[in-house]
Amino acid sequence: MQSLYSNGFEKVYDEMYQSFIDYDDEYKFYSNLINKHKKSNVLEIGCGSGNLAKRFINSTLGYIGLDLSEDMVRLSKLKNPSGTFIQGDITKYALKKPLESTIITGRTSSYLLSNKTIHSALKTIHNNLTVDGILCFDFIDANRFIKSIKGGKKVYHEAYFDNKCYYRESYMKDNNLDNFMFNWDSAYYQKTKSETIKLTEDKSIVRAFTKNEWELFLYLNNFELLEFIDRKSYAFDTYVVVAKKI
Numbered sequence: 001m002q003s004l005y006s007n008g009f010e011k012v013y014d015e016m017y018q019s020f021i022d023y024d025d026e027y028k029f030y031s032n033l034i035n036k037h038k039k040s041n042v043l044e045i046g047c048g049s050g051n052l053a054k055r056f057i058n059s060t061l062g063y064i065g066l067d068l069s070e071d072m073v074r075l076s077k078l079k080n081p082s083g084t085f086i087q088g089d090i091t092k093y094a095l096k097k098p099l100e101s102t103i104i105t106g107r108t109s110s111y112l113l114s115n116k117t118i119h120s121a122l123k124t125i126h127n128n129l130t131v132d133g134i135l136c137f138d139f140i141d142a143n144r145f146i147k148s149i150k151g152g153k154k155v156y157h158e159a160y161f162d163n164k165c166y167y168r169e170s171y172m173k174d175n176n177l178d179n180f181m182f183n184w185d186s187a188y189y190q191k192t193k194s195e196t197i198k199l200t201e202d203k204s205i206v207r208a209f210t211k212n213e214w215e216l217f218l219y220l221n222n223f224e225l226l227e228f229i230d231r232k233s234y235a236f237d238t239y240v241v242v243a244k245k246i
């Protein structure tokens with residue numbers, strides 16, 4: 001899926017994912033968590049093309065979006081001229097001032113492939129949160145998901161935007177990789193009345209996690225685990241973690 005994060009394909013990501021993800025529901029879910037913990041501002045890591053950003057910017061919560069992809073940051077700014085977006089890496093960003101909450105949505109955690117990267121990311125997030133700050137993020141549940149793709153699984157997703165029809169053909173396979181990583185090969189197409197055009201394709205390795213792994217990662221990086229929330233997403237069995245900086 002990384003091929004959709006830059007080189008003009010970020011616009012395709014933006015249009016496709018508005019079919020895949022119900023961003024109003026995402027906003028409601030994460031803003032409820034932030035409000036429940038009485039936090040007044042949020043950093044979104046992996047803000048993508050700024051769809052969740054739009055909802056936060058129109059709310060009373062302060063918002064900063066951060067993404068590794070310069071093209072995603074550019075598109076987010078274009079779509080949300082009054083928003084604050086910065087290019088940065090989850091393992092090494094430094095905000096001017098710590099914020100009270102951090103969210104990572106859309107299973108961006110799947111790109112944290114090695115344990116070393118996870119420790120760097122959690123350390124960086126910790127440094128950029130205020131005392132008692134909260135961290136909420138989702139992850140693909142290895143216990144359910146890896147079982148569901150054992151031996152390989154083809155998946156087809158269709159997306160509609162402004163009279164355009166896109167689709168993605170994916171092939172996912174566990175391949176007994178380290179750390180519950182799995183292969184995710186995908187090809188992206190746009191259908192018109194007369195033809196089907198192949199837009200791009202990619203071969204990614206991404207990671208699913210068990211709840212136990214996150215319990216230990218959080219503990220080792222000075223976060224108190226508050227809850228795991230079971231939350232089905234469009235293609236994956238997903239949990240959301242809520243943790244507090246200690």
Ligand SMILES: C[S@@+](CC[C@H](N)C(=O)[O-])C[C@H]1O[C@@H](n2cnc3c(N)ncnc32)[C@H](O)[C@@H]1O
Nearest residue numbers: 005046047048067068069089090105106108111
């Ligand atoms: C699956 S997309 C999710 C985007 C957005 N949260 C959404 O729901 O539409 C993952 C995003 O994470 C970004 N990303 C990947 N690795 C990152 C890293 N190391 N640091 C910051 N952002 C990263 C990608 O550029 C991409 O925009």
